[in-house]
Amino acid sequence: MTSELTAVPRAIDRSRWRAPVTWRPARVPGGRRRWVLPLCVGVLVVLVLFAVVVPWVAGIDPRQTALADANQAPSWDHWFGTDQAGRDLVVRVAEGLRVSLLVAAVCAVVATVLGCVVGLTAAVVGGRTDRVLMRTVDGLNAVPHLLLGIVIAAMWKGAILAVIASIALTHWTQVARIVRAQALTVRTRDYVLATVSLGGSRRQVLVRHLLPAVAPQALLSVALLLPHAVWHESALSFLGVGLPPDRPSLGTLLEDARTRILVGQWWTLVFPSLALIATTAAVAGLSAAARDRLLPHRRTEVGVGGAA
Amino acid sequence: MLTATGVVAGYGEHTVLRSVDLTVTPGRITGLQGPSGSGKSTLARVVALLHPRTAGTVTVDGRSVTGSGYLAPAELRRRIGMVFQSPRAATDPRWTLRQVIAEPLGAARRSATRQRVAELAEQFQLTDDLLDRYPHQVSDGQLQRACLARAVALRPAYLVCDEATAMLDPSTTATIAQLVRGLADAGTGVLAVSHDRALLTAWADHVLDLHDLHADARTSWES
Known part of the structure; x- marks a missing residue:
């Protein structure tokens, strides 16, 4: 007891002393954050396995109706319950997750790549090219993107590619602006000037300094676009220009749940929502870990900020 | 020899250098002195082929250079090393x-x-x-x-130090100055830019004042 209350200076163990590698407190780095990455990876693996394996193993057509089993609460036979047409929700959610993940991932990647290409081109080439590209972005932003998305999706109604195109083509503009802004600040830094002074070409500056500088933003935008794309797909499905009603996706399932929850069928909302939340949270955690790794100088800031 | 003749340069409408001449000799440290905002860094960057000039020529060992930045030939850019004021910003x-x-x-x-x-x-x-x-x-x-x-x-045959010691304490400044002196003794032509006359007097072989390098100042001084 007394030893805790009276401040007895402990002898410094010189053999264990070494120069600080970073300025963050030694306790912070491991402790709290070490489990985040494995957890996120684990959750994603489970979800992907669920989405891939269940429809395959169950051997039930997710479109097969069984009206006698309609509107059942979760039970041993139907773990997630059944919907108004008696379809098993385990299979429906798995199938829906698969479709939604696929659509969302493709949308997020296409939109981000397109945004990066346009943003980097605008920043690196500059001048008239920059102005034309950015005014195009402004013009696209001026149009409500759901409206534009509906037009694109309605041209090929019910086609999964049309849904992807309608989401990807309306969401790259934000990425382009952020990437251009980031690239512009990096482009005028002294270290880029140093590369030029050392005989570096435009391509070398782009590959060595600009791409790594915008990569965290790009990763973040993929992570942010993933859940957004799931919601967009559901909105399009709800408006009748997205996936057909017989094709389960998290969007169409949540759309069903919107009416069923009013009559107390909580399971129709809870399980698709859980799948959506778990997916987006895991993706966000992964992107945060990736960002920390890509931006070593950010680690200290995060560490110091997190300690406070 | 690394020479700049009649260099006019600036930022958009704002002209900072009005016809400036400068020569950097191999094996010597040429000090360039001037108050803040006088255009020392601009001149250093023009000489290092990193800043565009609206008039005048820069020659590297007799080879006249057209353009600056990416447009200047890479092998000529490599002949001139550049050290910046803030090492944080430069890495x-x-x-x-x-x-x-x-x-x-x-x-x-x-x-x-x-x-x-x-x-x-x-x-x-x-x-x-x-x-x-x-x-x-x-x-x-x-x-x-x-x-x-x-x-x-x-x-590189030449080294441009743009306020390379401005962020450092005296003893570190001395270390850097000594390292640069060693390079000069080995034959590198150094342009040392600073607002600190005392430092340049101790460090450089000869010190030039940017004001005196302007053609108009020179004529008024000579006449």
């Missing part, structure tokens, strides 16, 4: 010091990169431990030494 925060020093070697596709990096590390007193750290994990002086090592990695 990519994502790179270790080893990568920083190796950058010019990789860009120029030189072989034996590892050996040259080891050589430079010894010359500029950078230990293996330091080389594996990121810029935010070392002191300004250590980082500036790495920047100096990067600037001379390709053995």
Whole structure:
């Protein structure tokens, strides 16, 4: 007891002393954050396995109706319950997750790549090219993107590619602006000037300094676009220009749940929502870990900020 | 000889240099002095082929250079090393010091990169431990030494130090100045830019005042 209350200076163990590698407190780095990455990876693996394996193993057509089993609460036979047409929700959610993940991932990647290409081109080439590209972005932003998305999706109604195109083509503009802004600040830094002074070409500056500088933003935008794309797909499905009603996706399932929850069928909302939340949270955690790794100088800031 | 003749340069509408002449001689440290905002850094960047000029010529060992930045021939840009005022701003925060020093070697596709990096590390007193750290994990002086090592990695004939010691304490300044003196003694032509006349007097072989380099100032002084 007394030893805790009276401040007895402990002898410094010189053999264990070494120069600080970073300025963050030694306790912070491991402790709290070490489990985040494995957890996120684990959750994603489970979800992907669920989405891939269940429809395959169950051997039930997710479109097969069984009206006698309609509107059942979760039970041993139907773990997630059944919907108004008696379809098993385990299979429906798995199938829906698969479709939604696929659509969302493709949308997020296409939109981000397109945004990066346009943003980097605008920043690196500059001048008239920059102005034309950015005014195009402004013009696209001026149009409500759901409206534009509906037009694109309605041209090929019910086609999964049309849904992807309608989401990807309306969401790259934000990425382009952020990437251009980031690239512009990096482009005028002294270290880029140093590369030029050392005989570096435009391509070398782009590959060595600009791409790594915008990569965290790009990763973040993929992570942010993933859940957004799931919601967009559901909105399009709800408006009748997205996936057909017989094709389960998290969007169409949540759309069903919107009416069923009013009559107390909580399971129709809870399980698709859980799948959506778990997916987006895991993706966000992964992107945060990736960002920390890509931006070593950010680690200290995060560490110091997190300690406070 | 690295010479600038009748250089006019500025930023958009704003002209900073009105017809300036400057010569940097191999094996000597040429000091360039002037108050803040007088255009010293602009001149340093014009001479290092990094800033565009609206008139005038820059010649590197007799070769006249057209354009600046990416438009100047890469092999001429490599003949002139550049050290910046802030080593923090002049290093990519994502790179270790080893990568920083190796950058010019990789860009120029030189072989034996590892050996040259080891050589430079010894010359500029950078230990293996330091080389594996990121810029935010070392002191300004250590980082500036790495920047100096990067600037001379390709053995440039000329070195431009733009306020290279302004962020450093006196003893670190002395170290950097000594390292640059060693390079000059080995034949490198150095342009040392600073607002600190006392430092330049001690460091450089001769000190020029930017004001006197302007053609209009010179004529009024001569007449």
